[in-house]
Amino acid sequence: MQTYLLRRVLAVIPVMLVVATVTCVLIHLAPGDPASIIAGPDATPADIARLRHQLGLDEPLPTQLVHWYGRLLRGDLGDSIFLRRPVTEAILERLEPTLLLTSWATLIAVLIGVPAGIVSARYHNTAVDQSFMGLALIGLSIPNFLLGLLMILVFGVWLRWLPVAGYVSLDLGLWPNARSLLMPAVSLGLVQSALIARITRSSMLDVLREQYILASRAKGLAERAVVYKHALKNAIIPTLTVIGITFAILIGGAVVIETVFNIPGVGRLIISAVLRRDYPVIQGVVLIIALTYTLINLLVDLVYLTLDPRIRYQ
Amino acid sequence: MIGAILVAINVLVAVFAPVIGRWEPQLLDVKARLAPPNPTHWMGTDDVGRDVWSRVVYGTRLSMLVGGVVMLFSFVGGIVFGLLGGYYRPLDNVLMRIMDGFMAFPPIILAIALMASLGPSVVNVIVALGIVYVPRVARIVRGSVLVIRETPYVEAALALGVPDMTVLRRHVLPNCLSPVIVQGTFIFAAAVLGEAALSFLGVGVPPQIPSWGNVLAEGRLYLQQAPWLTLFPGAAIMACILGLNLFGDGLRDLLDPKMQGVANSARPS
Numbered sequence: 001m002q003t004y005l006l007r008r009v010l011a012v013i014p015v016m017l018v019v020a021t022v023t024c025v026l027i028h029l030a031p032g033d034p035a036s037i038i039a040g041p042d043a044t045p046a047d048i049a050r051l052r053h054q055l056g057l058d059e060p061l062p063t064q065l066v067h068w069y070g071r072l073l074r075g076d077l078g079d080s081i082f083l084r085r086p087v088t089e090a091i092l093e094r095l096e097p098t099l100l101l102t103s104w105a106t107l108i109a110v111l112i113g114v115p116a117g118i119v120s121a122r123y124h125n126t127a128v129d130q131s132f133m134g135l136a137l138i139g140l141s142i143p144n145f146l147l148g149l150l151m152i153l154v155f156g157v158w159l160r161w162l163p164v165a166g167y168v169s170l171d172l173g174l175w176p177n178a179r180s181l182l183m184p185a186v187s188l189g190l191v192q193s194a195l196i197a198r199i200t201r202s203s204m205l206d207v208l209r210e211q212y213i214l215a216s217r218a219k220g221l222a223e224r225a226v227v228y229k230h231a232l233k234n235a236i237i238p239t240l241t242v243i244g245i246t247f248a249i250l251i252g253g254a255v256v257i258e259t260v261f262n263i264p265g266v267g268r269l270i271i272s273a274v275l276r277r278d279y280p281v282i283q284g285v286v287l288i289i290a291l292t293y294t295l296i297n298l299l300v301d302l303v304y305l306t307l308d309p310r311i312r313y314q
Numbered sequence: 315m316i317g318a319i320l321v322a323i324n325v326l327v328a329v330f331a332p333v334i335g336r337w338e339p340q341l342l343d344v345k346a347r348l349a350p351p352n353p354t355h356w357m358g359t360d361d362v363g364r365d366v367w368s369r370v371v372y373g374t375r376l377s378m379l380v381g382g383v384v385m386l387f388s389f390v391g392g393i394v395f396g397l398l399g400g401y402y403r404p405l406d407n408v409l410m411r412i413m414d415g416f417m418a419f420p421p422i423i424l425a426i427a428l429m430a431s432l433g434p435s436v437v438n439v440i441v442a443l444g445i446v447y448v449p450r451v452a453r454i455v456r457g458s459v460l461v462i463r464e465t466p467y468v469e470a471a472l473a474l475g476v477p478d479m480t481v482l483r484r485h486v487l488p489n490c491l492s493p494v495i496v497q498g499t500f501i502f503a504a505a506v507l508g509e510a511a512l513s514f515l516g517v518g519v520p521p522q523i524p525s526w527g528n529v530l531a532e533g534r535l536y537l538q539q540a541p542w543l544t545l546f547p548g549a550a551i552m553a554c555i556l557g558l559n560l561f562g563d564g565l566r567d568l569l570d571p572k573m574q575g576v577a578n579s580a581r582p583s
Contacts, residue, residue: 018415029431141556146548252420274430286427294418
Protein backbone atom coordinates (compact mmCIF):
# COMPACT_ATOMS: atom_id res chain seq x y z
CA MET A 1 0.00 0.00 0.00
CA GLN A 2 2.73 2.44 0.95
CA THR A 3 4.84 1.55 -2.07
CA TYR A 4 1.79 2.02 -4.26
CA LEU A 5 1.19 5.41 -2.69
CA LEU A 6 4.77 6.45 -3.21
CA ARG A 7 4.79 5.17 -6.79
CA ARG A 8 1.61 7.07 -7.56
CA VAL A 9 2.97 10.32 -6.13
CA LEU A 10 6.30 9.94 -7.89
CA ALA A 11 4.54 9.28 -11.21
CA VAL A 12 3.40 12.89 -11.17
CA ILE A 13 6.99 14.12 -11.65
CA PRO A 14 7.55 12.90 -15.24
CA VAL A 15 4.05 14.11 -16.14
CA MET A 16 4.81 17.59 -14.84
CA LEU A 17 8.16 17.56 -16.67
CA VAL A 18 6.37 16.83 -19.96
CA VAL A 19 3.77 19.50 -19.19
CA ALA A 20 6.47 22.09 -18.46
CA THR A 21 8.39 21.16 -21.61
CA VAL A 22 5.31 21.28 -23.83
CA THR A 23 4.31 24.71 -22.50
CA CYS A 24 7.84 26.03 -23.05
CA VAL A 25 8.16 24.66 -26.58
CA LEU A 26 4.65 25.91 -27.47
CA ILE A 27 5.97 29.31 -28.48
CA HIS A 28 8.29 27.71 -31.06
CA LEU A 29 5.44 25.98 -32.90
CA ALA A 30 4.53 29.26 -34.53
CA PRO A 31 5.69 29.43 -38.12
CA GLY A 32 8.46 32.00 -38.43
CA ASP A 33 10.13 34.06 -35.73
CA PRO A 34 7.95 34.17 -32.59
CA ALA A 35 9.32 37.52 -31.43
CA SER A 36 8.38 39.35 -34.64
CA ILE A 37 4.94 37.68 -34.67
CA ILE A 38 4.26 38.79 -31.08
CA ALA A 39 5.58 42.29 -31.74
CA GLY A 40 3.23 42.71 -34.71
CA PRO A 41 3.75 44.13 -38.20
CA ASP A 42 4.46 47.71 -37.05
CA ALA A 43 7.37 46.86 -34.73
CA THR A 44 10.88 48.14 -35.42
CA PRO A 45 13.81 45.69 -35.49
CA ALA A 46 14.92 47.14 -32.14
CA ASP A 47 11.51 46.38 -30.59
CA ILE A 48 11.70 42.83 -31.86
CA ALA A 49 15.22 42.36 -30.52
CA ARG A 50 14.19 43.72 -27.12
CA LEU A 51 11.17 41.41 -26.99
CA ARG A 52 13.30 38.47 -28.07
CA HIS A 53 15.68 39.15 -25.22
CA GLN A 54 12.85 39.72 -22.72
CA LEU A 55 11.32 36.34 -23.58
CA GLY A 56 14.74 34.67 -23.57
CA LEU A 57 14.28 33.65 -27.19
CA ASP A 58 17.82 34.78 -28.05
CA GLU A 59 19.22 31.77 -26.23
CA PRO A 60 19.47 28.20 -27.55
CA LEU A 61 16.45 26.02 -26.78
CA PRO A 62 18.10 23.79 -24.12
CA THR A 63 19.18 26.91 -22.17
CA GLN A 64 15.66 28.30 -22.46
CA LEU A 65 14.26 25.04 -21.08
CA VAL A 66 16.65 25.02 -18.11
CA HIS A 67 15.81 28.65 -17.30
CA TRP A 68 12.08 27.89 -17.62
CA TYR A 69 12.26 24.91 -15.22
CA GLY A 70 14.26 26.99 -12.75
CA ARG A 71 11.74 29.82 -12.86
CA LEU A 72 8.83 27.42 -12.44
CA LEU A 73 10.41 25.90 -9.35
CA ARG A 74 10.57 29.42 -7.90
CA GLY A 75 6.93 30.00 -8.84
CA ASP A 76 7.81 32.68 -11.38
CA LEU A 77 5.74 32.56 -14.57
CA GLY A 78 7.26 35.70 -16.08
CA ASP A 79 5.59 38.97 -17.06
CA SER A 80 2.67 39.51 -19.38
CA ILE A 81 3.66 41.37 -22.56
CA PHE A 82 0.36 43.16 -22.89
CA LEU A 83 -0.70 43.66 -19.25
CA ARG A 84 2.89 44.55 -18.21
CA ARG A 85 2.67 42.73 -14.90
CA PRO A 86 3.55 39.30 -13.48
CA VAL A 87 1.48 36.48 -14.95
CA THR A 88 0.92 34.91 -11.51
CA GLU A 89 -0.68 38.16 -10.34
CA ALA A 90 -3.00 38.30 -13.35
CA ILE A 91 -4.06 34.67 -12.83
CA LEU A 92 -4.64 35.03 -9.07
CA GLU A 93 -6.84 38.06 -9.70
CA ARG A 94 -9.01 36.07 -12.13
CA LEU A 95 -9.20 32.92 -10.03
CA GLU A 96 -12.32 33.71 -7.97
CA PRO A 97 -14.97 33.56 -10.73
CA THR A 98 -13.46 30.46 -12.33
CA LEU A 99 -13.22 28.51 -9.08
CA LEU A 100 -16.73 29.49 -7.99
CA LEU A 101 -18.17 28.67 -11.42
CA THR A 102 -16.44 25.29 -11.50
CA SER A 103 -17.50 24.44 -7.94
CA TRP A 104 -21.14 25.33 -8.53
CA ALA A 105 -21.13 23.37 -11.78
CA THR A 106 -19.64 20.32 -10.07
CA LEU A 107 -22.27 20.55 -7.35
CA ILE A 108 -25.07 20.75 -9.92
CA ALA A 109 -23.61 17.85 -11.90
CA VAL A 110 -23.48 15.64 -8.79
CA LEU A 111 -26.87 16.63 -7.40
CA ILE A 112 -28.56 15.79 -10.69
CA GLY A 113 -26.37 12.99 -11.98
CA VAL A 114 -26.08 10.70 -8.95
CA PRO A 115 -29.81 10.49 -8.04
CA ALA A 116 -30.75 10.12 -11.72
CA GLY A 117 -28.28 7.26 -12.08
CA ILE A 118 -29.48 5.48 -8.93
CA VAL A 119 -33.15 5.79 -9.87
CA SER A 120 -32.45 4.57 -13.41
CA ALA A 121 -30.66 1.51 -12.08
CA ARG A 122 -33.34 0.75 -9.51
CA TYR A 123 -36.08 0.95 -12.12
CA HIS A 124 -33.92 -0.69 -14.78
CA ASN A 125 -35.57 -1.04 -18.20
CA THR A 126 -38.72 0.83 -17.19
CA ALA A 127 -40.05 4.04 -18.67
CA VAL A 128 -38.30 6.02 -15.90
CA ASP A 129 -34.92 4.50 -16.73
CA GLN A 130 -35.40 4.96 -20.45
CA SER A 131 -36.46 8.59 -20.19
CA PHE A 132 -33.56 9.45 -17.85
CA MET A 133 -31.07 7.74 -20.13
CA GLY A 134 -32.62 9.40 -23.17
CA LEU A 135 -32.23 12.78 -21.46
CA ALA A 136 -28.65 11.90 -20.54
CA LEU A 137 -27.86 11.08 -24.15
CA ILE A 138 -29.34 14.38 -25.29
CA GLY A 139 -27.39 16.11 -22.51
CA LEU A 140 -24.16 14.57 -23.78
CA SER A 141 -24.96 15.83 -27.27
CA ILE A 142 -25.32 19.51 -26.39
CA PRO A 143 -22.07 21.43 -26.28
CA ASN A 144 -21.96 23.46 -23.06
CA PHE A 145 -21.60 26.80 -24.87
CA LEU A 146 -24.71 26.08 -26.95
CA LEU A 147 -26.67 25.23 -23.81
CA GLY A 148 -25.42 28.52 -22.35
CA LEU A 149 -26.61 30.47 -25.39
CA LEU A 150 -30.02 28.76 -25.32
CA MET A 151 -30.39 29.51 -21.60
CA ILE A 152 -29.53 33.18 -22.19
CA LEU A 153 -32.14 33.25 -24.93
CA VAL A 154 -34.89 31.66 -22.80
CA PHE A 155 -34.23 32.95 -19.28
CA GLY A 156 -32.41 36.17 -20.07
CA VAL A 157 -33.98 37.50 -23.27
CA TRP A 158 -37.48 36.00 -23.41
CA LEU A 159 -38.47 35.50 -19.76
CA ARG A 160 -36.11 38.13 -18.31
CA TRP A 161 -35.66 36.15 -15.09
CA LEU A 162 -31.90 36.28 -14.92
CA PRO A 163 -29.14 38.64 -16.04
CA VAL A 164 -28.13 37.93 -19.64
CA ALA A 165 -24.41 37.95 -18.86
CA GLY A 166 -21.79 39.42 -16.56
CA TYR A 167 -20.36 38.59 -13.19
CA VAL A 168 -21.05 40.02 -9.74
CA SER A 169 -18.11 39.65 -7.37
CA LEU A 170 -18.45 37.69 -4.16
CA ASP A 171 -17.59 40.91 -2.30
CA LEU A 172 -21.02 42.25 -3.23
CA GLY A 173 -22.79 39.44 -1.43
CA LEU A 174 -23.36 35.72 -1.82
CA TRP A 175 -26.81 35.96 -3.40
CA PRO A 176 -26.02 38.42 -6.22
CA ASN A 177 -22.86 36.38 -6.89
CA ALA A 178 -24.75 33.08 -7.03
CA ARG A 179 -27.44 34.65 -9.20
CA SER A 180 -24.89 35.78 -11.75
CA LEU A 181 -23.34 32.33 -11.80
CA LEU A 182 -26.59 30.33 -11.94
CA MET A 183 -26.98 30.03 -15.72
CA PRO A 184 -23.25 29.55 -16.41
CA ALA A 185 -23.00 26.85 -13.74
CA VAL A 186 -26.09 25.02 -14.96
CA SER A 187 -24.94 25.04 -18.58
CA LEU A 188 -21.54 23.76 -17.51
CA GLY A 189 -22.78 21.21 -14.97
CA LEU A 190 -25.81 19.78 -16.75
CA VAL A 191 -23.76 18.18 -19.51
CA GLN A 192 -21.46 16.59 -16.96
CA SER A 193 -24.42 15.35 -14.91
CA ALA A 194 -25.42 13.24 -17.91
CA LEU A 195 -22.05 11.51 -17.80
CA ILE A 196 -22.27 10.99 -14.03
CA ALA A 197 -25.79 9.58 -14.36
CA ARG A 198 -24.67 7.05 -16.97
CA ILE A 199 -21.70 5.88 -14.91
CA THR A 200 -23.67 5.70 -11.64
CA ARG A 201 -26.35 3.69 -13.41
CA SER A 202 -23.97 1.19 -14.96
CA SER A 203 -21.99 0.61 -11.76
CA MET A 204 -25.25 0.26 -9.78
CA LEU A 205 -26.46 -2.31 -12.30
CA ASP A 206 -23.22 -4.27 -11.96
CA VAL A 207 -23.49 -4.32 -8.18
CA LEU A 208 -27.18 -5.25 -8.21
CA ARG A 209 -26.24 -8.46 -10.06
CA GLU A 210 -23.93 -9.55 -7.19
CA GLN A 211 -24.63 -12.53 -4.95
CA TYR A 212 -24.80 -10.49 -1.74
CA ILE A 213 -27.63 -8.44 -3.19
CA LEU A 214 -29.50 -11.65 -3.94
CA ALA A 215 -28.76 -12.77 -0.38
CA SER A 216 -30.03 -9.56 1.19
CA ARG A 217 -33.20 -9.77 -0.90
CA ALA A 218 -33.60 -13.42 0.07
CA LYS A 219 -33.44 -12.60 3.76
CA GLY A 220 -36.37 -10.28 3.20
CA LEU A 221 -34.80 -6.82 3.32
CA ALA A 222 -36.90 -4.04 1.89
CA GLU A 223 -35.87 -3.07 -1.65
CA ARG A 224 -35.08 0.41 -0.35
CA ALA A 225 -32.56 -0.99 2.12
CA VAL A 226 -31.05 -3.25 -0.51
CA VAL A 227 -30.51 -0.41 -2.95
CA TYR A 228 -29.47 2.39 -0.63
CA LYS A 229 -27.63 0.52 2.13
CA HIS A 230 -25.98 -2.41 0.41
CA ALA A 231 -25.68 -1.62 -3.26
CA LEU A 232 -25.01 2.12 -3.17
CA LYS A 233 -21.98 1.87 -0.92
CA ASN A 234 -20.19 -0.35 -3.39
CA ALA A 235 -21.52 1.24 -6.54
CA ILE A 236 -20.59 4.78 -5.60
CA ILE A 237 -16.84 4.23 -5.87
CA PRO A 238 -16.52 4.51 -9.68
CA THR A 239 -18.88 7.49 -9.48
CA LEU A 240 -16.62 9.20 -6.95
CA THR A 241 -13.71 8.90 -9.35
CA VAL A 242 -15.76 10.54 -12.05
CA ILE A 243 -16.91 13.28 -9.69
CA GLY A 244 -13.30 14.09 -8.85
CA ILE A 245 -12.35 14.21 -12.48
CA THR A 246 -15.51 16.24 -13.18
CA PHE A 247 -14.08 19.21 -11.35
CA ALA A 248 -10.94 18.96 -13.45
CA ILE A 249 -12.87 18.57 -16.71
CA LEU A 250 -15.08 21.52 -15.87
CA ILE A 251 -12.07 23.80 -15.43
CA GLY A 252 -11.51 23.26 -19.15
CA GLY A 253 -15.19 23.83 -19.90
CA ALA A 254 -15.20 27.02 -17.85
CA VAL A 255 -12.91 28.61 -20.43
CA VAL A 256 -15.67 28.40 -23.03
CA ILE A 257 -18.55 29.24 -20.69
CA GLU A 258 -16.79 32.36 -19.41
CA THR A 259 -16.74 33.67 -22.96
CA VAL A 260 -20.46 32.98 -23.42
CA PHE A 261 -21.42 34.83 -20.22
CA ASN A 262 -18.68 37.47 -20.18
CA ILE A 263 -17.26 36.29 -16.88
CA PRO A 264 -13.83 37.79 -16.13
CA GLY A 265 -12.14 34.54 -15.11
CA VAL A 266 -9.06 32.60 -16.10
CA GLY A 267 -10.77 31.45 -19.29
CA ARG A 268 -11.31 35.01 -20.57
CA LEU A 269 -7.70 35.71 -19.63
CA ILE A 270 -6.32 32.94 -21.85
CA ILE A 271 -8.64 33.68 -24.78
CA SER A 272 -7.76 37.37 -24.82
CA ALA A 273 -4.10 36.38 -24.45
CA VAL A 274 -4.39 34.11 -27.49
CA LEU A 275 -5.95 36.92 -29.53
CA ARG A 276 -3.13 39.28 -28.48
CA ARG A 277 -0.41 36.61 -28.78
CA ASP A 278 0.58 37.28 -25.16
CA TYR A 279 2.64 34.08 -24.82
CA PRO A 280 3.73 34.33 -21.16
CA VAL A 281 0.05 34.53 -20.12
CA ILE A 282 -0.93 31.61 -22.38
CA GLN A 283 1.92 29.50 -21.03
CA GLY A 284 1.12 30.42 -17.44
CA VAL A 285 -2.59 29.67 -17.61
CA VAL A 286 -2.09 26.41 -19.51
CA LEU A 287 0.54 25.30 -17.02
CA ILE A 288 -1.55 26.15 -13.96
CA ILE A 289 -4.61 24.36 -15.37
CA ALA A 290 -2.61 21.25 -16.27
CA LEU A 291 -1.04 21.27 -12.82
CA THR A 292 -4.46 21.51 -11.14
CA TYR A 293 -5.81 18.77 -13.40
CA THR A 294 -2.92 16.43 -12.52
CA LEU A 295 -3.09 17.10 -8.79
CA ILE A 296 -6.86 16.53 -8.72
CA ASN A 297 -6.39 13.24 -10.55
CA LEU A 298 -3.77 12.22 -7.99
CA LEU A 299 -6.06 13.21 -5.14
CA VAL A 300 -8.93 11.21 -6.63
CA ASP A 301 -6.69 8.13 -6.86
CA LEU A 302 -5.67 8.53 -3.23
CA VAL A 303 -9.27 8.96 -2.06
CA TYR A 304 -10.21 5.90 -4.09
CA LEU A 305 -7.51 4.00 -2.28
CA THR A 306 -8.82 4.83 1.16
CA LEU A 307 -12.42 4.12 0.18
CA ASP A 308 -12.00 0.75 -1.45
CA PRO A 309 -10.24 -1.80 0.75
CA ARG A 310 -10.09 -4.20 -2.19
CA ILE A 311 -7.50 -1.98 -3.86
CA ARG A 312 -5.67 -1.27 -0.62
CA TYR A 313 -4.79 -4.89 0.07
CA GLN A 314 -3.84 -5.89 -3.44
CA MET B 315 -30.23 2.75 -36.20
CA ILE B 316 -31.40 6.32 -35.64
CA GLY B 317 -27.76 7.15 -35.06
CA ALA B 318 -26.73 5.67 -38.41
CA ILE B 319 -29.49 7.63 -40.16
CA LEU B 320 -28.46 10.92 -38.53
CA VAL B 321 -24.82 10.30 -39.40
CA ALA B 322 -25.78 9.39 -42.99
CA ILE B 323 -27.81 12.61 -43.34
CA ASN B 324 -24.85 14.65 -42.11
CA VAL B 325 -22.50 12.95 -44.55
CA LEU B 326 -24.92 13.44 -47.46
CA VAL B 327 -25.40 17.13 -46.59
CA ALA B 328 -21.63 17.51 -46.42
CA VAL B 329 -21.06 15.84 -49.79
CA PHE B 330 -23.85 17.65 -51.62
CA ALA B 331 -23.41 21.01 -49.84
CA PRO B 332 -23.20 23.02 -53.12
CA VAL B 333 -26.51 21.52 -54.33
CA ILE B 334 -28.38 21.71 -51.01
CA GLY B 335 -26.94 25.05 -49.96
CA ARG B 336 -28.97 27.02 -52.57
CA TRP B 337 -26.88 30.13 -51.94
CA GLU B 338 -23.18 30.86 -51.85
CA PRO B 339 -22.32 30.94 -48.11
CA GLN B 340 -20.36 34.18 -48.60
CA LEU B 341 -22.91 35.92 -50.81
CA LEU B 342 -24.11 39.16 -49.23
CA ASP B 343 -27.79 39.97 -49.65
CA VAL B 344 -27.45 43.54 -48.36
CA LYS B 345 -31.17 44.26 -48.72
CA ALA B 346 -31.98 41.41 -46.32
CA ARG B 347 -29.71 41.86 -43.31
CA LEU B 348 -30.78 40.00 -40.15
CA ALA B 349 -33.88 38.82 -42.03
CA PRO B 350 -35.96 36.24 -40.16
CA PRO B 351 -36.54 32.82 -41.78
CA ASN B 352 -38.57 33.22 -45.00
CA PRO B 353 -39.12 31.37 -48.30
CA THR B 354 -36.01 32.97 -49.88
CA HIS B 355 -33.73 32.49 -46.86
CA TRP B 356 -34.99 29.35 -45.13
CA MET B 357 -33.05 30.00 -41.92
CA GLY B 358 -32.90 33.78 -42.23
CA THR B 359 -29.77 35.86 -42.77
CA ASP B 360 -26.97 37.16 -40.55
CA ASP B 361 -25.84 40.73 -39.82
CA VAL B 362 -24.26 41.21 -43.25
CA GLY B 363 -27.01 39.43 -45.16
CA ARG B 364 -25.43 36.00 -45.63
CA ASP B 365 -27.83 33.07 -45.92
CA VAL B 366 -27.84 31.06 -42.65
CA TRP B 367 -29.14 27.86 -44.30
CA SER B 368 -26.23 27.81 -46.70
CA ARG B 369 -23.74 28.61 -43.93
CA VAL B 370 -25.11 25.80 -41.77
CA VAL B 371 -24.96 23.39 -44.73
CA TYR B 372 -21.36 24.33 -45.51
CA GLY B 373 -20.67 24.19 -41.78
CA THR B 374 -21.78 20.55 -41.88
CA ARG B 375 -19.24 19.96 -44.62
CA LEU B 376 -16.48 21.53 -42.53
CA SER B 377 -17.48 19.60 -39.39
CA MET B 378 -17.51 16.28 -41.25
CA LEU B 379 -14.13 17.08 -42.77
CA VAL B 380 -12.59 18.06 -39.42
CA GLY B 381 -14.19 15.12 -37.57
CA GLY B 382 -13.13 12.58 -40.19
CA VAL B 383 -9.57 13.78 -40.65
CA VAL B 384 -8.96 14.21 -36.90
CA MET B 385 -10.25 10.66 -36.39
CA LEU B 386 -7.88 9.26 -39.03
CA PHE B 387 -4.99 11.38 -37.74
CA SER B 388 -5.47 10.14 -34.18
CA PHE B 389 -5.90 6.55 -35.44
CA VAL B 390 -2.63 6.59 -37.35
CA GLY B 391 -0.66 8.33 -34.60
CA GLY B 392 -2.33 6.39 -31.79
CA ILE B 393 -1.89 3.01 -33.46
CA VAL B 394 1.79 3.58 -34.24
CA PHE B 395 2.63 4.78 -30.70
CA GLY B 396 0.34 2.22 -29.06
CA LEU B 397 1.80 -0.72 -31.01
CA LEU B 398 5.39 0.34 -30.38
CA GLY B 399 4.76 1.11 -26.71
CA GLY B 400 2.82 -2.06 -26.01
CA TYR B 401 5.26 -4.31 -27.85
CA TYR B 402 8.69 -2.92 -26.93
CA ARG B 403 8.86 -2.61 -23.15
CA PRO B 404 11.82 -0.18 -22.86
CA LEU B 405 10.14 2.19 -25.31
CA ASP B 406 6.87 1.84 -23.42
CA ASN B 407 8.04 3.72 -20.36
CA VAL B 408 9.21 6.76 -22.28
CA LEU B 409 6.30 6.85 -24.73
CA MET B 410 3.63 6.45 -22.09
CA ARG B 411 5.13 9.12 -19.82
CA ILE B 412 4.99 11.52 -22.78
CA MET B 413 1.39 10.49 -23.54
CA ASP B 414 0.49 10.97 -19.85
CA GLY B 415 2.01 14.44 -20.03
CA PHE B 416 -0.16 15.34 -23.00
CA MET B 417 -3.23 13.90 -21.29
CA ALA B 418 -2.57 16.09 -18.25
CA PHE B 419 -3.98 19.01 -20.26
CA PRO B 420 -7.77 19.25 -20.49
CA PRO B 421 -8.47 18.66 -24.23
CA ILE B 422 -9.87 22.10 -24.99
CA ILE B 423 -7.02 23.84 -23.15
CA LEU B 424 -4.35 21.95 -25.10
CA ALA B 425 -6.21 22.69 -28.34
CA ILE B 426 -6.43 26.42 -27.50
CA ALA B 427 -2.73 26.52 -26.59
CA LEU B 428 -1.75 24.80 -29.85
CA MET B 429 -4.02 27.09 -31.88
CA ALA B 430 -2.40 30.10 -30.21
CA SER B 431 0.90 29.12 -31.77
CA LEU B 432 -0.27 27.58 -35.03
CA GLY B 433 -2.66 30.41 -35.93
CA PRO B 434 -6.27 30.14 -37.13
CA SER B 435 -6.85 27.85 -40.13
CA VAL B 436 -8.74 24.67 -40.96
CA VAL B 437 -5.55 22.61 -41.25
CA ASN B 438 -4.28 23.88 -37.91
CA VAL B 439 -7.56 23.04 -36.17
CA ILE B 440 -7.19 19.49 -37.50
CA VAL B 441 -3.55 19.28 -36.39
CA ALA B 442 -4.30 20.68 -32.92
CA LEU B 443 -7.28 18.36 -32.30
CA GLY B 444 -5.32 15.45 -33.78
CA ILE B 445 -2.50 16.01 -31.29
CA VAL B 446 -5.08 16.12 -28.49
CA TYR B 447 -6.56 12.72 -29.38
CA VAL B 448 -3.45 10.73 -30.42
CA PRO B 449 -2.48 9.89 -26.80
CA ARG B 450 -6.03 8.72 -26.06
CA VAL B 451 -6.00 6.25 -28.95
CA ALA B 452 -2.43 5.21 -28.11
CA ARG B 453 -3.50 4.28 -24.57
CA ILE B 454 -6.30 2.05 -25.82
CA VAL B 455 -4.12 0.32 -28.44
CA ARG B 456 -1.31 -0.20 -25.94
CA GLY B 457 -3.73 -1.80 -23.48
CA SER B 458 -4.85 -4.34 -26.09
CA VAL B 459 -1.31 -5.00 -27.32
CA LEU B 460 -0.12 -5.81 -23.79
CA VAL B 461 -2.70 -8.62 -23.70
CA ILE B 462 -2.25 -9.84 -27.27
CA ARG B 463 1.56 -10.09 -27.13
CA GLU B 464 1.25 -12.75 -24.40
CA THR B 465 -1.10 -14.96 -26.44
CA PRO B 466 0.08 -18.35 -27.77
CA TYR B 467 -0.44 -17.36 -31.40
CA VAL B 468 1.98 -14.44 -31.12
CA GLU B 469 4.45 -16.68 -29.32
CA ALA B 470 4.05 -19.28 -32.06
CA ALA B 471 4.61 -16.72 -34.81
CA LEU B 472 7.78 -15.47 -33.09
CA ALA B 473 9.02 -19.04 -32.55
CA LEU B 474 8.61 -19.66 -36.29
CA GLY B 475 10.95 -16.74 -36.88
CA VAL B 476 8.42 -14.25 -38.21
CA PRO B 477 9.97 -10.76 -37.97
CA ASP B 478 8.60 -8.39 -35.30
CA MET B 479 7.14 -5.95 -37.79
CA THR B 480 5.20 -8.71 -39.56
CA VAL B 481 3.88 -10.04 -36.26
CA LEU B 482 2.76 -6.55 -35.29
CA ARG B 483 1.07 -5.93 -38.63
CA ARG B 484 -0.49 -9.33 -39.30
CA HIS B 485 -1.24 -10.69 -35.84
CA VAL B 486 -1.33 -7.92 -33.26
CA LEU B 487 -2.84 -5.00 -35.17
CA PRO B 488 -6.03 -6.70 -36.47
CA ASN B 489 -6.86 -7.94 -32.97
CA CYS B 490 -6.63 -4.58 -31.27
CA LEU B 491 -8.73 -2.67 -33.80
CA SER B 492 -12.28 -3.10 -32.53
CA PRO B 493 -12.02 -0.94 -29.37
CA VAL B 494 -10.25 1.66 -31.50
CA ILE B 495 -13.03 1.69 -34.08
CA VAL B 496 -15.63 2.12 -31.33
CA GLN B 497 -13.60 4.96 -29.86
CA GLY B 498 -13.37 6.45 -33.35
CA THR B 499 -17.00 7.61 -33.42
CA PHE B 500 -16.55 9.30 -30.05
CA ILE B 501 -13.36 10.98 -31.22
CA PHE B 502 -15.22 12.10 -34.34
CA ALA B 503 -17.91 13.65 -32.12
CA ALA B 504 -15.37 15.22 -29.78
CA ALA B 505 -13.51 16.71 -32.77
CA VAL B 506 -16.72 18.21 -34.16
CA LEU B 507 -17.44 19.72 -30.73
CA GLY B 508 -13.83 20.83 -30.40
CA GLU B 509 -13.84 22.64 -33.73
CA ALA B 510 -17.16 24.31 -32.88
CA ALA B 511 -15.83 25.44 -29.48
CA LEU B 512 -12.53 26.73 -30.90
CA SER B 513 -14.27 28.64 -33.69
CA PHE B 514 -16.85 29.98 -31.26
CA LEU B 515 -14.02 31.33 -29.11
CA GLY B 516 -12.47 32.95 -32.17
CA VAL B 517 -9.31 30.82 -32.14
CA GLY B 518 -10.39 28.12 -34.60
CA VAL B 519 -11.38 28.40 -38.22
CA PRO B 520 -11.02 31.97 -39.62
CA PRO B 521 -14.34 33.89 -39.36
CA GLN B 522 -14.98 34.08 -43.12
CA ILE B 523 -15.15 30.28 -43.48
CA PRO B 524 -18.65 29.00 -42.63
CA SER B 525 -18.50 26.76 -39.57
CA TRP B 526 -21.10 26.02 -36.90
CA GLY B 527 -18.90 27.60 -34.25
CA ASN B 528 -18.40 30.76 -36.32
CA VAL B 529 -22.12 31.18 -37.02
CA LEU B 530 -22.85 30.70 -33.29
CA ALA B 531 -20.20 33.26 -32.36
CA GLU B 532 -21.88 35.83 -34.62
CA GLY B 533 -25.29 34.78 -33.35
CA ARG B 534 -24.23 35.46 -29.79
CA LEU B 535 -23.96 39.17 -30.61
CA TYR B 536 -27.49 39.25 -32.07
CA LEU B 537 -29.18 36.84 -29.66
CA GLN B 538 -31.99 39.27 -29.00
CA GLN B 539 -32.72 40.51 -32.55
CA ALA B 540 -31.90 37.33 -34.44
CA PRO B 541 -32.24 34.13 -32.38
CA TRP B 542 -32.28 32.09 -35.61
CA LEU B 543 -28.55 32.68 -35.85
CA THR B 544 -28.20 30.56 -32.71
CA LEU B 545 -31.10 28.13 -32.97
CA PHE B 546 -30.41 26.63 -36.42
CA PRO B 547 -26.67 25.96 -36.17
CA GLY B 548 -27.32 24.78 -32.60
CA ALA B 549 -29.86 22.24 -33.82
CA ALA B 550 -27.40 21.08 -36.49
CA ILE B 551 -24.66 20.47 -33.91
CA MET B 552 -27.02 18.62 -31.60
CA ALA B 553 -28.36 16.38 -34.34
CA CYS B 554 -24.84 15.58 -35.49
CA ILE B 555 -23.43 14.78 -32.04
CA LEU B 556 -26.53 12.86 -31.00
CA GLY B 557 -26.27 10.79 -34.17
CA LEU B 558 -22.58 10.08 -33.57
CA ASN B 559 -23.15 9.14 -29.92
CA LEU B 560 -26.04 6.79 -30.80
CA PHE B 561 -24.02 5.31 -33.65
CA GLY B 562 -21.05 4.82 -31.34
CA ASP B 563 -23.16 3.17 -28.63
CA GLY B 564 -24.63 0.81 -31.24
CA LEU B 565 -21.22 0.02 -32.69
CA ARG B 566 -19.86 -0.71 -29.23
CA ASP B 567 -22.67 -3.14 -28.43
CA LEU B 568 -22.00 -4.82 -31.76
CA LEU B 569 -18.20 -5.06 -31.62
CA ASP B 570 -17.43 -5.07 -27.95
CA PRO B 571 -20.17 -6.74 -25.91
CA LYS B 572 -18.04 -6.59 -22.75
CA MET B 573 -18.27 -2.83 -22.69
CA GLN B 574 -22.04 -2.77 -22.86
CA GLY B 575 -23.63 -0.11 -20.74
CA VAL B 576 -20.42 1.66 -19.82
CA ALA B 577 -20.76 5.37 -20.36
CA ASN B 578 -18.18 6.32 -22.88
CA SER B 579 -19.75 8.95 -25.09
CA ALA B 580 -17.88 11.98 -26.24
CA ARG B 581 -17.34 14.36 -23.42
CA PRO B 582 -18.20 17.82 -24.60
CA SER B 583 -15.32 20.12 -24.04
